[in-house]
Amino acid sequence: KLFYRFKLFMDLGIKDSLANALKQSRYHAKRCFDRFTSRGRRLVKPQELIYAIEKTIDDELERTKVLEGSLGQILRSTQEAVVIPPYVVLAIRGSPGRWDYLKVNADDVTVHAITPTQYLALKESIYDKDRLKSEDTVEVDFGAFDFCMPRLTLPSSIGNGFNYISKFTTSKLSGDLENAKPLLDYLLALNHRGEKLMINETLDTVSKLQKALIVADVYLSAHPKDEPCRTFEHKLKEWGFERGWGDSAERVKETMKMLSEILQAPDPCNMESFFSRLPVIFNVVIFSIHGYFGQSDVLGLPDTGGQVVYILDQVKALEEEILLRIKQQGLNAKPRILVVSRLIPEAQGTKCNEEMEPILNTMYSHILRVPFHTSKGILPQWVSRFDIYPYLERFAQASLILCLTCIEMEDAASKVLEVMECKPDLILGNYTDGNIVASLMAKKFGVTQGTIAHALEKTKYEDSDINWKKFEKKYHFSCQFTADLISMNAADFIITSTYQEIAGSNKRPGQYETHAAFTMPGLCRVVSGINVFDPKFNIASPGAEQSVYFPITEKEKRLTSFHPAIEELLFNKEDNNEHMGYLVDRTKPIIFSMARLDTVKNITGLTEWFGKNKRLRSLVNLVVVAGFFDPSKSKDREEMAEIKKMHELIEKYKLKGQMRWIAAQNDRTRNGELYRCIADTKGAFVQPALYEAFGLTVIEAMNCGLPTFVTNQGGPAEIVVDGVSGFHIDPNNGDESSEKIADFFTKCKVDVEYWDQLSQAGLQRIYECYTWKIYANKVLNMGSMYGFWKQLNKENKQVKQRYIDILYDLQFKKLAKTIEIPNITTPVKTEPT
């Protein structure tokens, strides 16, 4: 069906396909479109479109014909429709990233194509009739800067930007030898703390470089392969070569050969390999600002979830990879990685009030915390990620005016310089707040920038853009979406965890894709926010720390010292403030889930599915680790409601005896063993989220050999291949999902090998795609290659930056000021600590 739909759209174009379809089924189409318009102006969701066909066509055969035919295909590809009688305007997503806007006149069923601007204006008019007439809407159009930049064409290429950048770079350097001049300039500029690397000014033309490479090749051929570079580097220096080519004669020769071949006849493969060997990245700054960012006692606190885990593991993996590369480059430099976060004086027993904290299991990496300054002093308390925007500019200290007026104040930029004693080579941002600060800092230092979203909030809340005013007080989406737009456009490359994060699936748009065209009526109309075919998009999925999350089959490594505590946690019958509910029948397998108690995590949903499904209850016990039990102790708006709901469900379905609710567990080493103890019961992990951006718990469980049932909404559906390395469940269809889980356990009873088969297949999937080693290698390669690409296209980057500055100054700053700064109860000194 998908192929048929795609072919239909390709052959005729969507507009003509729809026009033909309407002609062919004119009678039914007219009735169907009349039905849409009969209920007046409104926004219609896709389910309603299909439902309308089902309701208007009585004859079953006819109905199937229309539903399976072109009209049905087009309506199935429609993501939403604006109804303004007599018009029905369809936003059609023919394939990932490709959108068409078609206006159908319900009276005569004629079709006209319209632009995104026109579509968004019509959509706005539903919410505010006068908007159509108003001409004061600010339009944001990033597409206007991209006309000269290469784009990918196939939906299947999306997220594979790095490979295309090496191809585009190759073609830019091809042809005349002089086309390689930008590469020569790039190499000439390479240095580490002032010490030149790779080449020096002796090789100031491409032809001199090319000749020197030939001489060096002959010279190196006479040396044993494993001869250390120290013994011949003085000779190479005479010809203009500095250190950084390799640690042995063989490696230096190989790297030089790659460059020779690039100069002779560039090809993307060589280009990638050469850039992966360049000594470019030694110092990295990663911004992860909100939450309680720390190494212990932070997980489970509001807003503090997987991204903290991700960043700490990421730092360890990046440091290991940088160290390996430095060694292979024949250098003895020391790398430095700083995770810059917020210093929170009221640290709630965490270390978030400490300025510097070494990162465990690393040699050169630290958390650097900088406080939020306000006009009333340092902000002592935690603030929600939704309310964080007024503090960020001063935190980054990126504005020139601020630099001149608040010289005495500590800020992230000066702290980074002080600790690193130089500019970073790469800046990474995490989540909206980290990304906007990363953008400000990268601009200030002129450094390559990568962004990581973890989750873009826009997709989590339905119609959060068009209804932004309704959400504003609670969530400040106006700030968040503007900040996201700024940083995704400012970034040199974007790291995503899955394809779906960028471009969704055939059915559902991706998180980034929903920023392509959207509107916040009365604020701005984004006619081109980001293009998912931009080669800056890359998929680099995180892993799970394999020394913590290892399979149950590795028996000798099991952390048996935790077993008494885990036994207590799972089976002790007395309720306390760490666990409530108990498990009468210990012989049953356990289905397990662990998450923050956010609405979107749907732990209450899972509890309800379990409560309702007698068969499942007879087969397994349920254990969930989530939040805590007293709603009055929560500071988080959503968490309070979820806590109350959990208590109600436990009562309603009389779950005590079959369900255990455990409060958030912060000891990840013990959690690793907990997953394995669940696996010992031949249980399973369930990730029931209404939407999950990636889902670290899924890969943690899989690493421990636990079969998984994962939401089909978001990243987990990509991690797990349904029926092979786990199962997909539909969070919006609890009955079907709980039946699927029950079926699995029924089958396990008959087929004793089935559980092991799933467990093994999960592990295989992890080793192929989801490890930190694969991640770190990809990210460092990106840092190197996109750094050069940025230089190759510096004029375009500068022009775009000026546009970004306008959006930042005129929109973001104004919006950030509307967020109230809470009272500072305890006076906290404003001088640097």
Ligand code: UDP
């Ligand atoms: N986690 C934990 N204790 C808890 C809840 C979660 O240690 O009580 C950890 C979990 O093991 C995982 C992370 O927090 O490493 C959650 O990441 P995920 O991607 O699943 O969700 P997020 O919280 O980032 O939305």
Ligand code: LCN
């Ligand atoms: C945030 C989320 O919501 C999760 O889906 C991710 O796994 C986590 O960050 C780490 O990227």
